[in-house]
Structure formats: C-alpha cells, structure tokens
Amino acid sequence: MSPNDRHPLTLRDVSEAAGVSEMTVSRVLRNKRDVSEGTRARVLEAARRLGYVPNRIAGALASQRVNLVAVIIPSMSNMVFPEVLTGISQVLDETGLQPVVGLTGYRPEKEERVLYEMLSWRPAGVIIAGLEHSEASRAMLAASGIPVVEIMDVDGTPVDSVVGISHRRAGRKMAQAIIRAGYRRIGFMGTKMPLDHRARKRFEGFTEALAKAGVEVADQEFYSGGSALAKGREMTAGMLARTPDLDFLYYSNDMIGAGGLLYLLEQGADIPGSIGLAGFNGVDLLEGLPRKLATMDACRLEIGRKAAGIIANHAAHPEAPREPVHIALEPRLSLGDTLRTP
Secondary structure (H helix, E strand, O other), X not given: OOOOOOOXXXXXXXXXXXXXXXXXXXXXXXXXXXXXXXXHHHHHHHHHHHOOOOOOOOOOOOOOOOOEEEEEEOOOOOOHHHHHHHHHHHHHOOOOOEEEEEEOOOOHHHHHHHHHHHHXXXXXXXXXXXXXXXXXXXXXXXXXXXXXXXXXXXXXOOOOEEEEEOHHHHHHHHHHHHHHOOOOOEEEEEEOOOOOHHHHHHHHHXXXXXXXXXXXXXXXXXXXXXXXXXXXXXXXXXXXXHOOOOOXXXXXXXXXXXXXXXXHHHOOOOOOOOOEEEOOEOOHHHHHOOOOOEEEEOOHHHHHHHHHHHHHHHHHOOOOOOOOOEEEEOOEEEOOOOOOOO
C-alpha cells in the first residue's frame, strides 16, 4: 500500500480477515466476555497482523482527527531528545497542532503499547524515533492512514517519511579523522548495542573505516543505563588499567566522554598529544568543560523542525497527494581540544 492509497483500517477489514462479523470484532476489542476464546484469539491475531487500532473518537468528531501530533521517543533523560522536541515545538507552535510525547524506554514491546494508545486517538501525524520497530508497530504505522515521520536515522527502510543522519557514515567520518590525526591504539566505550540501534550503526561504520586503514579496536566496553559522567570516569579508568598503551578513546556519547575527559585531566594526561578523545552528539551543556571534547553534532534541532514541518504541511493540505519525504542531514565534526589537527 503506497502512502497515497492509505486509508485507516476499519472493523470490516478485521472481520473479513478473521472470518467473523463486525459486531463480534467490536465485542472482542471492547473486551466483552460473551465471545469464545478461539474466536477472541482469531480476532486479536487478525487485528495485530493488520495493524488495526480502535478509533476512540469515532462518532465524536466529523473529521475523525484531533489536532495532536504523537511524538514517540525512547527517553527524556537522554539529552539528545529535548533538543529534538524543541525543534518540533518551534514549528508546531505556528500551527494549530500540539505535540503529545510518549516514552518507550528503548523497549519494542513498550513502543507497541504507546503507539497503540496514541493511534487510538487518531492524531494528525506521528513522529517516532528510529527505523527499527516490531512487526506489530510497523503494521500499525503503515495502516494508520496518517503521515508518519521516523527520525534520527536514515540507515534502513522507513514506513513513510524519514528525517535524520546516517549513523554509519557518522562513525566512518570519526574513524577517518582519528586515523588522519595519527592515532592507532583505539579503545571504544558505549551503550549495549541490541537496544541502541543508532549507536550500533555508528560502531559498525567506525570499525569498518578503521579496518580499511588496517587498524582494529584494541579494547572495548559496553554498559547499560543512563549516559552518565560517573560511568565515563569508571569505564575510562578500567580500560586504561587493562590496556595502558591506548592512544585514543572513542565514546558513543558526549556524557560518558566528558566523564572520561575529567578523569584523564585529573591524572595529568597529555591531551590530545599522548591520548585523544571523542564523543558524539555535540551536547551544548558540555561547553563549560576545561577542554572542549571532540564530537559530532547530530543535527537534533534541525531534525525536529523538518519532521514537524512534514506533518504540518500535510495537515495544512489534507487533500494533496502525499508522497514520502526522505531527508538525510549531514552531521558536523568538531575536533575540539581533544583530537589532534593532522
């Protein structure tokens, strides 16, 4: 189904797929008890497979839409997403649309629940972080009949529109800068990859570019939990105790990178002469550090603004043909004070 052909699924679609009446489907979805378990299971399986979400405003509004934009992100504690939300709000403030935020905690099953609840209110559009979703989430997005914009990442196949950066390219660019500066004994510290797909892609691009230069990651460590300064200090101390001849440390985000930088300054390390460091995200909060950390700006504000612009444009021209919009932004590398100039 192309974006131009999309229409919201109805009870009839589910009833035909399950081989039961629309009334039976309605009773199952309203959790009525007078339906056999076999029929209930068949209806729920059909609804899940199709991506059907009940319409909670059916009959209440002639437009069958509310002026809300569902914004679904993993976390508010990760310093990346508040800036994305700022960009979204800046654009939507000029319209009659209001963002409503749902948090997934990087868990696919929670993303399904949040998406189901938000779509049941028939928002004007969805802005959702990432391209990796469960089959059920992708089905709900594809069947929603509304504009969907996946953000932060362009390395994959979007459901509809997408705005982001190539994280594989970002990883490659950082590795190339490190190699050009003459570093060869490199350690990596980052989040556990199965849940953080964007960090995984950066790591893949990073190691791919190193391999082309005949260099391997000499040590690596992965952690779960928040991107904290304390975690960066702890991991940096541990890694250098294990592998003391490292001459560069690459962190999957600026916060743990800042922790590593503060630890090394306390130790009197020669930065960036004997050892260099780099993070990712270009977090403004870290501007006050004793040294400016090398990093890469992930275009967060611009991502939020462009994603909201796609939704706002569709809302302003609901009858216009709708084609997917793909916007790949270019992350900007900053050498700071922690990466030698070649």
